[in-house]
Amino acid sequence: MSGNNHNEKGKLKTEKISDSTIRRLSIYFRTLNRMEKQDIKRTTSMELAEIEGISPVMVRKDLSFFGTFGCRGVGYDVQSLKMELAKILGLSRGWGLVIIGGGRFRNVLINSQILKENNLVIKKVFETDPELVKNSDDQVKVFPMDQLEAQINPAEDHIAIIALPPPEVQAVIDRLGKIGMKAVLYMASRSVKAPDNMVVMNQDISIKLGMMTYKVLEKTG
Amino acid sequence: MSGNNHNEKGKLKTEKISDSTIRRLSIYFRTLNRMEKQDIKRTTSMELAEIEGISPVMVRKDLSFFGTFGCRGVGYDVQSLKMELAKILGLSRGWGLVIIGGGRFRNVLINSQILKENNLVIKKVFETDPELVKNSDDQVKVFPMDQLEAQINPAEDHIAIIALPPPEVQAVIDRLGKIGMKAVLYMASRSVKAPDNMVVMNQDISIKLGMMTYKVLEKTG
DNA sequence: TAGATTGTTAATCGATTAACAATC
DNA sequence: TAGATTGTTAATCGATTAACAATC
DSSP states (O other): OOOOOTTSTTOOOOSOOOHHHHHHHHHHHHHHHHHHHTTOOEEOHHHHHHHHTSOHHHHHHHHHTTOOOSBTTTBEEHHHHHHHHHHHHTTTSOEEEEEEEOTHHHHHHHTOHHHHHTTEEEEEEEESOHHHHHTOOOSSEEEEGGGHHHHOOTTTOOEEEEESOHHHHHHHHHHHHHTTOOEEEEOSSSOOOOOTTSEEEEOOHHHHHHHHHHHHHHHHO | OOOOOTTSTTOOOOSOOOHHHHHHHHHHHHHHHHHHHTTOOEEOHHHHHHHHTSOHHHHHHHHHTTOOOSBTTTBEEHHHHHHHHHHHHTTTSOEEEEEEEOTHHHHHHHTOHHHHHTTEEEEEEEESOHHHHHTOOOSSEEEEGGGHHHHOOTTTOOEEEEESOHHHHHHHHHHHHHTTOOEEEEOSSSOOOOOTTSEEEEOOHHHHHHHHHHHHHHHHO
8 A cells, every 4th residue: 555645646645644744844944944945955864864863764764654855876857855844844835924913023924034934924913902913013914812713714814823922822712713713823831621623733832941951961971 | 669750859751751641730720720710619520620621530640740639529728729830830939021023013022921930030131222121111120142151140031032033033042052951932934943951832823823724624625 | 347559460552662664 | 887876675683562461
C-alpha cells in the first residue's frame, strides 16, 4: 500500500500521518523558504537533516508519505520541494485569519513577514477594549467583541488567533464553534474544550519555559 | 530499577525522560495551578486526563517516572501535586529571564501573569533600537544590544528570550554561547546552531499555523 | 466490606532507524 | 562507470496502552 495522501489527486488518504511528521514538514518548509531566498537551488536530505538536527532518513521518510520529490544521486530542487510542501501543508492556497484580542501583541502578528509570505492574511480584528477599537491604527478592520458572530464568516475567515487572558478563552471558542469556525490557535496558558470538527492548537510560552527549566536542571543537576 | 529522577534527593537519574513526558508534566502543572486558584482540593488521573484530552494511564505513567504522589482509591491532592511538579520542573526555585529585542511584544511578556506566578522573573532587557532604549517605560532595566556581554551574568540570568527577526538570531545565540548562557528560547521562524551545553527551544507561530492548515485540509479535503 | 483509584509490569502499537535496492 | 543520494522494506526502539495487583 503506497503512502500517498490527499495531495496526490485522485488517490484517497490511506494512512494517518503523525503530528510529528506534519510538524517536521512545516519545519522543512521554513528552511526551504530561507534557502530559496538565499538563491540556493538544490539541497539533500542530509543537509536538511543537519540543519534541523535530525537524521536524513527521517527527512526522506517524512516526504515519502506524500510522494517522491527528489532525484536519486542528486537531491532535491529547493524551489520545487518548497512548492510541494506548500501544497501538502495547504499553504499554496490563501487563508483568512482573524485576531481576537491581542492588544499590543496584535501588531507583532500584523507586521509578521512570515504570515504574509505564506498566504496567511489577517482580515479582521476583534477587540474587547472599546478605546483600542476607536483609536486603532491597524491596517485591518477592528470590531468590538460583540460583533464576533455578525462579522465572522468561516467560509473566508478560516483561522482565529485568540490572544485573550485564560479565563476568557473558553467562552470565545464556544461562540466560534457555534458559527462553525474551522480552526483556532490560542495563546493562553490553559486547556479548553472544543467541538470535534474544530482544529484547536495552543501556543503557550509557559509550557516551553517549563520544559526548559527542567532541561537546564537535568544538565546541571 | 525504579524510575526515580533528580527530584528525589540522593538518587541518581536512571532513565532518560522523554520530551513528551516533560511537556505533559508542564501541562498538568498549568491545570493544577488553575485548580488551586479555584480552590479545588483534590483531583484524579481521570479528571486530569479528560481535561487534557489524553488517557488516565498516561498521566499516572508520566508521574511514576518521578515517584508516587497519589493516594490509591482517592486521587491526588491538588496543592501538593502542584508543588511536586513545580519541584520536578524546577519551578520551585527562581529563574532570571532576560529579553533580547521584542519591541512591543516585550510588554506582553513583562506583564505576563504566568511568568510571575512561576518564579520566572524578567530582570533585564536588551534593545536594538536606541530610541526604544531611551524612551522605555519598562519596569525592568533596558540596555543597548552592545552591552549584552557586559550586563548578562549566566549565574543569575538563566534564560534568554530572543524576539528578534530571523537573520539576527544566530549571531546573538553565538554571543550568548560565548559567555556561557544556559538556555535560550527564540521566537524567530528559522533553525539555529547552538553549543551542546545550551538548552535551545523555538516558539515559532508559523510552524503551528502550518500544522493547522494541514489539519483543516485533512478534515475538509 | 465494596468501590475507587493508584502504581507498575507486560503487551501492543507506532515511530524511528538500519539496510539496501534503485537510479541519477 | 563509480559515486552519490533517494525511496522503501524490514528491524529496532521507545512510547502508549492494557491488565492487574495494591491499597485507600
